[in-house]
Amino acid sequence: MKLYSNILGEGAPLLILHGFLGMSDNWKTLGKEFADAGFQVHLIDQRNHGRSPHSEDFSYLLMAKDIKEYCDAHKLENCILLGHSMGGKTAMLAASLFPHIIEKLIVADIAPKYYAPHHQQILEGLQAVDRASLSSRGEAEDLLSQYVKEAGVRLFLLKNLYWKSKGKLALRFNLDSLVQNVENVGEALPEDAFFSKPTLFLRGGNSNYITSEDIPLIKSHFPEAEVETIPNVGHWLHAENKDAFFTAVMRFL
Template sequence: MTKLLNYQQLGQGKDIILIHGLFGRLENLNMVAKALAEQYRVTSVDVRNHGDSFHDSVMDYTTMAQDIVELMQHLAIESAVVLGHSMGGKIAMELALNCPEKVQKLIVADIAPVQYPAHHNKIIAGLQALNFSTMKRRQDADKQLAHYVDSLSVRQFLLGNLTNENGNFSFKCNIDYIEKNYANIMQAYQGDNQYLGTTLFIKGANSDYILPEHRSNIVRLFPNSRARIIQGAGHWLHAEKTQAFNRSIINFLTAR
């Protein structure tokens, strides 16, 4: 039996699908979903091994894009605008490149279709080291994670996955499966397809995830693409500059 991603729908109208990034969950894009739901039907998803979706040892982009296809079939969505942030952007690109008929327009937030160096090793080690048996409060998890992750904002983002049922703490992401598939997650797009639909790449001005040297790969795979830079924003551009981010999306969707 097909396992379906957990999802949440808001609004009515033409369909938009939102896909979060690594260690995230669908709630991360709520500020985008709520704004778009005034004009569209917005489906936010938890990708596999994240949020309230199923856990599975396979986690490559072809498979994760197929998860979106199967959810669309379940929801009777023939095609949609697809927006992805970070890892979610790579899933969205994979979907557009493999199943272009499913993607009306593509929006990619602060990621490129390229290989990235490993840069989450301390985060993964810290999350794997969490000792839930000794936790009495959420602050206990933060203290443990602080030995591995200096940034308070990053720790707060990660610990948004912490759940507490009857005093028993657990973590929503399957960190062991993420660690096993980490090389896949950092990988560049592996195929030769092109997506000819209209595409918007949105970059945080202070982020180094999209660089000038990525332009040739982007143009080769997405020849009908344009770029928008959000000033004063880093990789978490949708949270740091929500109004500017949402305005960029709505302008793109309504442009003729």
């Protein structure tokens, strides 16, 4: 699958993978900072997200193979792979399957464990938006606010809206496939997945996605892993405190 990407800067390749219902644009500001710091940054839309192709098939194995194909197509080696949430799961699996092309791994606020589905309300709201005939972003926000109370989450989700044709708004991601495959999003990393190169796990101090109890599991898959906490931020740690996130990543690199 030919993934869409936005490539910034020159230097060692740094591939950034967004989370569930996100897209590469979410990382544009940080991407520019990493590019200015001397990296060639690849902001990638994963399958069924952003401007990348849609597919009925959706699993971490497929998404990890998509990354390998992307690296082959762009002749990339010695890559640094950074993923947030769902993108972190993809990055973990890709690093374990293709360690010969991945030099370092950075995982933002997700552990290798199983997570129960917890996006139902959001997906219901997005389906309501998808079904409605909307002529403005304001109408979409009003409708989504009946399902999603947090303004920041609504803003993040509605970044996926675009003008499909004159007067017709649509969502970029493949909502049908994501709804059908939502069980796959919480899947644990396979027990035999292993990556022995330098790895950084960053967790939000106010987030419960990575707990202290998860650290032995992280170390069993990633023996060289460091786990660092960014204080006073939740699951969207890179958006909530961009500077602290950037500093932590640069210190590791």
